[in-house]
Amino acid sequence: MSVIETAGLTKRYARVTALDQLDVNVGDGVTGLVGANGAGKSTLIKILLGLVPATSGTATVLGHDVATEGGRIRSLVGYMPEHDCLPADTSASDMVVHLGQMSGLPYAAARERAADVLRHVGLAEERYRPIGGYSTGMKQRAKLAQALVHDPRLVLLDEPTNGLDPSSRNDMLTLVRRVGKEFGIAVLVTSHLLGELEQVSDHVVVLDSGRLLRSSATTDFLYATGSLLVEVQGLPDADRLLGQALVAAGLEARPAEGALIEVDVRDASTPDLVRDLTVDLGLGLVRMQERHHRIEDVFRDGGAGSVQPV
Numbered sequence: 001m002s003v004i005e006t007a008g009l010t011k012r013y014a015r016v017t018a019l020d021q022l023d024v025n026v027g028d029g030v031t032g033l034v035g036a037n038g039a040g041k042s043t044l045i046k047i048l049l050g051l052v053p054a055t056s057g058t059a060t061v062l063g064h065d066v067a068t069e070g071g072r073i074r075s076l077v078g079y080m081p082e083h084d085c086l087p088a089d090t091s092a093s094d095m096v097v098h099l100g101q102m103s104g105l106p107y108a109a110a111r112e113r114a115a116d117v118l119r120h121v122g123l124a125e126e127r128y129r130p131i132g133g134y135s136t137g138m139k140q141r142a143k144l145a146q147a148l149v150h151d152p153r154l155v156l157l158d159e160p161t162n163g164l165d166p167s168s169r170n171d172m173l174t175l176v177r178r179v180g181k182e183f184g185i186a187v188l189v190t191s192h193l194l195g196e197l198e199q200v201s202d203h204v205v206v207l208d209s210g211r212l213l214r215s216s217a218t219t220d221f222l223y224a225t226g227s228l229l230v231e232v233q234g235l236p237d238a239d240r241l242l243g244q245a246l247v248a249a250g251l252e253a254r255p256a257e258g259a260l261i262e263v264d265v266r267d268a269s270t271p272d273l274v275r276d277l278t279v280d281l282g283l284g285l286v287r288m289q290e291r292h293h294r295i296e297d298v299f300r301d302g303g304a305g306s307v308q309p310v
């Protein structure tokens with residue numbers, strides 16, 4: 001069963017079309033939802049929670065219709081909102097216990113779960129302090145904790161790395177990955193930064209002005225942009241010889257800096273092909289490494305041009 005499925009989903013506000021005929025299908029694992037500011041990410045999440053009605057089209061979450069079963073969906077789903085929304089004079093512990101009770105947990109169970117999830121997000125020590133004194137990173141972790149307290153089947157995390165410095169951002173991304181992998185909870189996580197979602201997502205959905213630009217496995221994004229840097233030795237013009245052999249074998253290859261050869265990765269067999277051709281020429285393979293490539297390379301030449309790289 002799909003975790004999230006939309007068909008022709010459209011949301012029009014007075015001045016803008018926030019979502020335009022969106023067809024997406026999200027499965028288990030971690031899915032990154034990427035798009036520039038204003039692309040429609042938060043609108044999609046609010047529709048999926050049954051908090052905002054769509055103008056047209058349909059959507060289901062865990063098989064439930066967002067138009068008629070919002071309450072049921074919210075009991076099965078955890079939500080980490082984008083903006084700061086925490087009560088300054090309440091401790092993280094009290095806040096998470098309270099929200100756990102609102103999700104239907106009895107008081108004792110809510111306390112137990114709150115202690116657990118606050119420990120998981122790294123707020124065990126500080127949980128009795130008022131949230132008003134927390135750093136941005138701690139507030140983001142408190143927001144994540146409340147999204148997990150009722151043991152949801154799916155969490156919707158809206159820009160969890162917003163406002164974080166690089167080191168806290170990495171900590172948060174590691175946490176997001178753990179939620180998906182160790183706890184086995186399906187995750188939809190948004191960001192306007194393409195680069196950071198490739199680290200944590202199994203699947204990436206890209207929105208551009210409310211439209212679906214691309215939806216594919218993260219590895220497909222990387223293959224589409226990947227290349228190998230190859231260094232060979234054995235003859236004075238070893239690099240040129242191998243370059244010719246690669247091109248003759250139908251690969252895209254070109255000279256790179258320092259007598260290296262850059263080869264575009266066509267599919268998973270490309271490294272083997274490079275190795276075999278090197279051996280056939282009687283050359284020695286000194287090294288073969290992946291050239292640093294990122295999802296945002298897909299958008300280098302147009303597409304979601306306003307999406308910011310990290």
Ligand SMILES: Nc1ncnc2c1ncn2[C@@H]1O[C@H](COP(=O)(O)OP(=O)(O)O)[C@@H](O)[C@H]1O
Nearest residue numbers: 013016018035036037038039040041042043044
């Ligand atoms: N309540 C609203 N009323 C009018 N326009 C809105 C409202 N919420 C969002 N929008 C508009 O819809 C578009 C998508 O917004 P949003 O979903 O917040 O994008 P994102 O989360 O990707 O930054 C933007 O142009 C935004 O200004």
Ligand SMILES: [Mg+2]
Nearest residue numbers: 041042043082
């Ligand atoms: Mg948003």
